[in-house]
Amino acid sequence: MTLDYSEPAKVTSLRAELRMLVDEHVPRGFLGAFTDDPADLAVTERFSRELGSRRLLTMAWPEEFGGLGAGVLEQTALREEMWAAHEPRGAQYMGLNWVGPVIMRHGTEEQRSLHLPPIASGEVIWCQGFSEPEAGSDLPALRTRATRVEGGWRITGQKVWTSYASMAQWCFLLARTGDPRGRKDGITVFLLDMNQPGVEVRPIPTMLGPHHLNEVYFDDAWVPDSGVLGEVDRGWRIVMDVLSFERIGIARYARCESLLRAAPEALGADAWAELPSGLRERWAAAMVRTRQTRLLAYRLLERAKSGTPPISEAALYRVAVTTLDQEVAEVLMEIVGNAALGTSDGHAVFVREVEDHWRYAQASTVASGTLEINKNTVARAAAGS
Amino acid sequence: MRLDLCPEAVEVGAMVRERIEGEGGVDVLRRCVADPDVRGAVGDMLGELGIWEIDISEGPIELEVAAEVCRAAGRYALPYPVVERLGATGADATALVSARGQAIANHRDLDLTWNALDLEGSRYDLPSGRRLPSATKLAPFGSEVDPVPRGDKAVRGAARLVLLQGWWLLGLLENAIEDTARYTEEREQFGRKLVRFQSVAFQLADMVLESEGSSELAKYALWSITNSADDDDALAEALGLRVALQRAAGVVLRGAHQLHGAMGFTDEVDVSWLSRASQAVRRLPEDSQRTTGAFLSAVERAGYSELGHIATASR
Ligand SMILES: Cc1cc2nc3c(=O)[nH]c(=O)nc-3n(C[C@H](O)[C@H](O)[C@H](O)COP(=O)(O)OP(=O)(O)OC[C@H]3O[C@@H](n4cnc5c(N)ncnc54)[C@H](O)[C@@H]3O)c2cc1C
Numbered sequence: 001m002t003l004d005y006s007e008p009a010k011v012t013s014l015r016a017e018l019r020m021l022v023d024e025h026v027p028r029g030f031l032g033a034f035t036d037d038p039a040d041l042a043v044t045e046r047f048s049r050e051l052g053s054r055r056l057l058t059m060a061w062p063e064e065f066g067g068l069g070a071g072v073l074e075q076t077a078l079r080e081e082m083w084a085a086h087e088p089r090g091a092q093y094m095g096l097n098w099v100g101p102v103i104m105r106h107g108t109e110e111q112r113s114l115h116l117p118p119i120a121s122g123e124v125i126w127c128q129g130f131s132e133p134e135a136g137s138d139l140p141a142l143r144t145r146a147t148r149v150e151g152g153w154r155i156t157g158q159k160v161w162t163s164y165a166s167m168a169q170w171c172f173l174l175a176r177t178g179d180p181r182g183r184k185d186g187i188t189v190f191l192l193d194m195n196q197p198g199v200e201v202r203p204i205p206t207m208l209g210p211h212h213l214n215e216v217y218f219d220d221a222w223v224p225d226s227g228v229l230g231e232v233d234r235g236w237r238i239v240m241d242v243l244s245f246e247r248i249g250i251a252r253y254a255r256c257e258s259l260l261r262a263a264p265e266a267l268g269a270d271a272w273a274e275l276p277s278g279l280r281e282r283w284a285a286a287m288v289r290t291r292q293t294r295l296l297a298y299r300l301l302e303r304a305k306s307g308t309p310p311i312s313e314a315a316l317y318r319v320a321v322t323t324l325d326q327e328v329a330e331v332l333m334e335i336v337g338n339a340a341l342g343t344s345d346g347h348a349v350f351v352r353e354v355e356d357h358w359r360y361a362q363a364s365t366v367a368s369g370t371l372e373i374n375k376n377t378v379a380r381a382a383a384g385s
Numbered sequence: 386m387r388l389d390l391c392p393e394a395v396e397v398g399a400m401v402r403e404r405i406e407g408e409g410g411v412d413v414l415r416r417c418v419a420d421p422d423v424r425g426a427v428g429d430m431l432g433e434l435g436i437w438e439i440d441i442s443e444g445p446i447e448l449e450v451a452a453e454v455c456r457a458a459g460r461y462a463l464p465y466p467v468v469e470r471l472g473a474t475g476a477d478a479t480a481l482v483s484a485r486g487q488a489i490a491n492h493r494d495l496d497l498t499w500n501a502l503d504l505e506g507s508r509y510d511l512p513s514g515r516r517l518p519s520a521t522k523l524a525p526f527g528s529e530v531d532p533v534p535r536g537d538k539a540v541r542g543a544a545r546l547v548l549l550q551g552w553w554l555l556g557l558l559e560n561a562i563e564d565t566a567r568y569t570e571e572r573e574q575f576g577r578k579l580v581r582f583q584s585v586a587f588q589l590a591d592m593v594l595e596s597e598g599s600s601e602l603a604k605y606a607l608w609s610i611t612n613s614a615d616d617d618d619a620l621a622e623a624l625g626l627r628v629a630l631q632r633a634a635g636v637v638l639r640g641a642h643q644l645h646g647a648m649g650f651t652d653e654v655d656v657s658w659l660s661r662a663s664q665a666v667r668r669l670p671e672d673s674q675r676t677t678g679a680f681l682s683a684v685e686r687a688g689y690s691e692l693g694h695i696a697t698a699s700r
Contacts (some may be wrong), residue, residue, distance in 0.1 A: 074441055131647070134573075135645065136574060136646050137574045137575070137646070138574040138575045138576075141574070160647075161582050161647045181403070204651055204652075204653075205651065205652040205653075206649055206650040206651045206652060206657070207522055207652075207657055207660075207661055213647065213650075215649075222556070269535050274485075276674050276675055278674055278677075278678070279674045279675075282674070284461075296601055311620055326639075330635075333668070333672065334672040334673070334674050334675075335481070336491050337485070337671075337672065337675075338483065338488065338668055338669050338670070338671075338672070340521070340523070341521060341523050341524035341664065341665055341669070342489060342517035342521050342523075342524045342527040342529070342530050342666060343517065343529070344515060355521050355523060358523075359522065359523070362642055362650065362660075363650055364640075365643060366643065366646055366650075367647070368644075369644065370643070370646065372582070372584045372643075374666070375584070378460055
């Protein structure tokens with residue numbers, strides 16, 4: 001067998017189907033769920049249900065869990081098409097990319113049947129309660145406390161930077177059940193119902209847009225014994241799974257590629273020809289970088305076929321894709337000139353996409369593990385330590 | 386050789402800083418983003434300090450004073466056209482605009498008489514400015530303008546304006562570095578101060594290098610522009626400073642975000658606002674690729690005057 005990078009016909013037709021659905025259900029100019037316009041959130045809800053009804057949300061899940069058992073390429077095509085369209089699934093991608101798969105792997109029968117169907121049908125939003133004020137990169141420093149009581153657990157503490165918390169029904173929560181200084185030992189994963197009195201969500205205003213990041217306070221919040229995922233005190237293994245799934249989950253390069261490719265036409269032939277040649281050269285080089293990153297993603301997904309992707313490979317891809325995101329954002333901002341700073345032209349969709357992409361890209365090297373932490377992981381693996 | 390600004394400049398700069406600090410520092414920006422109509426009061430505040438009496442055409446002392454005022458204003462990304470007013474030629478305020486037509490000018494909606502210059506020194510009338518209906522987070526005070534070419538030039542005026550814009554950005558970057566340095570000293574992860582991690586320390590060092598290097602160049606450019614008889618020389622010098630500051634802004638503000646972690650994007654910390662507010666100044670009238678192009682043309686036209694005794698390599 002020789003090398004083969006051709007795309008199978010069924011993957012190409014899947015892309016066509018997804019593009020058609022996007023055209024039909026996502027308004028032009030849509031920039032994701034985190035805008036000031038509540039209509040954008042509604043778009044993601046409708047779109048997710050539409051995909052859910054076609055079983056396209058969980059396409060990559062095994063058939064026994066309501067998926068289509070699709071291969072790596074289809075799953076990848078789905079991620080690419082969605083991210084290139086500014087992720088019209090909204091918050092759903094988290095449930096699909098990692099919450100679901102991790103519950104499949106570590107959950108009880110009861111947990112699977114409680115949680116997987118609503119994720120599959122796009123009806124539920126999850127948030128990730130990991131980071132705390134004193135536990136960012138140093139996640140094992142987390143202090144949110146879970147205390148055992150009759151029939152379950154009481155949770156007290158604070159999470160921060162929790163994406164989607166204000167809209168989430170469930171939280172995938174890390175809390176300390178063992179020794180407070182136990183670091184990676186003594187952490188337990190809880191599946192916590194957000195709709196209860198002991199949970200308070202406070203939005204954090206940021207340059208990324210409204211209601212993206214939040215603080216979440218737990219004051220004697222309740223989780224029944226059946227809400228413990230995996231073993232008590234042994235949650236760290238699950239965390240590693242989560243981070244690997246999460247870090248490969250987002251095809252950021254797809255939005256880079258679609259914006260780069262759209263640039264010449266969006267600008268118009270004359271304006272394009274008048275760009276400084278150095279800038280067009282950077283554009284061309286960015287296309288190559290995008291391709292490299294995409295190929296790294298494909299290698300990672302291929303290796304991840306039979307289980308959890310290796311954490312160092314996920315970290316390497318993450319370094320590539322987040323720095324790509326920022327590099328491309330810079331090139332695109334310069335290509336559209338000062339128009340991305342604001343325009344009265346209501347039809348200027350492209351420049352607004354570029355501005356949005358630029359702002360979001362700034363956070364990509366921090367979210368779900370910083371660039372520095374990922375580089376450490378890559379370097380240690382390279383040195384075999 | 387004298388590498389320090391004159392005492393008058395240092396004194397006025399400190400006074401302006403103190404006054405803005407008294408008004409809340411970067412909070413002034415926060416307030417004006419929430420309500421752009423209160424920007425007029427910022428101009429009045431500086432007026433009370435006598436800032437609008439500074440006339441940079443009077444001589445080197447005035448230019449140094451103006452530069453320090455711009456640096457003090459930039460430190461807090463003060464939402465007022467300080468550079469445009471202090472660097473004005475023939476109007477209350479002179480904006481820098483792109484020669485490529487459709488343009489955005491900061492604060493053009495404010496009630497002042499305006500005109501404009503591009504990076505080659507060509508003059509424009511700037512009849513009006515429309516507040517952008519959907520001002521982005523990156524240019525909350527942007528106005529769309531249609532500059533009308535006048536057919537004449539004010540090359541030295543452009544050099545001074547670009548110079549002052551450089552000093553404004555310098556102040557902003559210095560503040561971002563101070564905040565970031567403080568944060569890496571205060572915040573601990575893994576039981577250590579962030580600055581103890583080499584990758585953090587290296588980034589911080591890169592940031593410091595960019596701003597210190599820019600600061601020395603800003604002083605040199607100021608001196609050179611004052612002392613050169615040739616307008617084209619002066620413009621090349623100013624554009625060179627801008628090239629340096631655009632690079633510096635990239636390194637410094639990227640690092641400021643990165644070393645603050647998620648905190649760096651919140652409305653709570655100043656660096657998040659400084660980063661946003663820097664955008665319009667970094668990218669207007671032209672971003673770094675095109676500014677470098679303008680600098681290249683200037684150097685090809687006028688040369689890049691020698692700083693001293695380094696002999697040109699012989700072939
Ligand atoms: C957009 C966005 C969405 C997020 N969503 C979620 C979410 O849904 N749920 C959740 O739990 N968290 C979420 N986070 C939080 C994210 O996981 C943390 O921001 C990240 O882990 C870094 O932690 P920190 O912000 O506290 O930065 P810190 O850990 O304080 O880091 C500050 C700086 O120090 C550096 N540093 C720290 N330690 C080291 C080291 N050992 N070596 C070298 N450098 C180091 C970092 O790289 C960084 O540059 C989100 C963050 C962002 C930006």
